[in-house]
Amino acid sequence: MKPKIDYKTREQVAYMREAGLVVADIHARLAEACQPGVRLVDLDAISEQTIKEHGARSNFKGYYGYPATVCISVNDTVVHGIPDEYRLREGDLVSFDCGAYVERAGEQWHADACFTAIVGGAPAASADVRDLDALTRRAMWAGIAALAKGKRIGDVGEAVEDVIDEATPVLGWQAGIVEEFIGHGIGRSMHEAPDVLNYRAHGRQPKLKPGMVVCVEPILTRGSADVTTLPDGWTVKTRDHSLACHWEHEVAILDDGIAVLTAPDWGASGLAEWGVTAVVLD
Numbered sequence: 001m002k003p004k005i006d007y008k009t010r011e012q013v014a015y016m017r018e019a020g021l022v023v024a025d026i027h028a029r030l031a032e033a034c035q036p037g038v039r040l041v042d043l044d045a046i047s048e049q050t051i052k053e054h055g056a057r058s059n060f061k062g063y064y065g066y067p068a069t070v071c072i073s074v075n076d077t078v079v080h081g082i083p084d085e086y087r088l089r090e091g092d093l094v095s096f097d098c099g100a101y102v103e104r105a106g107e108q109w110h111a112d113a114c115f116t117a118i119v120g121g122a123p124a125a126s127a128d129v130r131d132l133d134a135l136t137r138r139a140m141w142a143g144i145a146a147l148a149k150g151k152r153i154g155d156v157g158e159a160v161e162d163v164i165d166e167a168t169p170v171l172g173w174q175a176g177i178v179e180e181f182i183g184h185g186i187g188r189s190m191h192e193a194p195d196v197l198n199y200r201a202h203g204r205q206p207k208l209k210p211g212m213v214v215c216v217e218p219i220l221t222r223g224s225a226d227v228t229t230l231p232d233g234w235t236v237k238t239r240d241h242s243l244a245c246h247w248e249h250e251v252a253i254l255d256d257g258i259a260v261l262t263a264p265d266w267g268a269s270g271l272a273e274w275g276v277t278a279v280v281l282d
């Protein structure tokens with residue numbers, strides 16, 4: 001049986017925006033701090049401190065026992081990297097996936113988003129690092145735009161695959177799509193219905209309707225999309241040690257369009273290229 005989708009009111013979406021801005025602020029501070037030589041544990045401390053300053057709470061720490069407030073996944077780590085003593089190096093491809101919730105009207109309202117950074121800036125990195133990052137980010141925005149232009153949740157995966165298909169002849173390689181991890185609804189908890197697949201789905205997909213809030217989060221690889229989980233029970237790596245990249249935003253579908261709750265500009269800049277105007281709620 002499929003779990004039921006919880007449709008949010010505009011007021012509830014506004015609570016979720018508050019949590020979304022906490023996550024956006026964590027991202028901004030991590031983006032600035034992820035320089036060569038910094039330890040991953042120090043970046044987790046920045047994330048934890050930011051959540052605290054906003055009077056919010058971490059939804060990652062303690063989630064099935066997860067020990068940190070942010071997942072930091074470097075190079076061939078796909079998702080759920082646990083911050084450790086590793087010091088970042090110039091040219092590393094690093095994803096920062098984190099979340100927070102606020103309590104409003106006696107309930108929890110969650111946010112969850114992920115961005116990828118190239119340590120030392122794009123020129124410091126290999127062409128593969130730059131191209132995989134740009135491609136994954138583009139796939140995410142195409143998927144988000146599909147929520148505005150499409151009819152069903154499955155249109156997200158179509159859009160992701162279209163971006164890859166178009167890029168393959170230009171890049172000379174085909175990105176893998178990791179299928180083990182998918183996007184999801186979000187609201188009173190971090191993971192809700194519906195599933196948001198990053199690939200062309202078989203079978204009927206839920207209709208896009210106002211009040212849905214979902215995370216769009218493609219994870220692409222430079223090589224095979226096969227992954228393996230390390231004995232720590234969390235760290236997921238590509239089996240062939242190829243690079244992996246992850247981008248995620250949280251998006252509300254409203255009567256008058258879509259709003260990206262984890263983007264400070266509501267998604268305006270990311271969506272412009274796709275001919276979509278983001279809804280601004282305040």
Ligand code: MF3
Pocket residue numbers: 059060061063064066071080097098099112113184215217248
């Ligand atoms: N942020 C992940 C997602 O996008 C979930 C992380 S699980 C945690 O769905 F345990 F690491 F928090």
Ligand code: CO
Pocket residue numbers: 112113183184215217248
């Ligand atoms: Co997510």
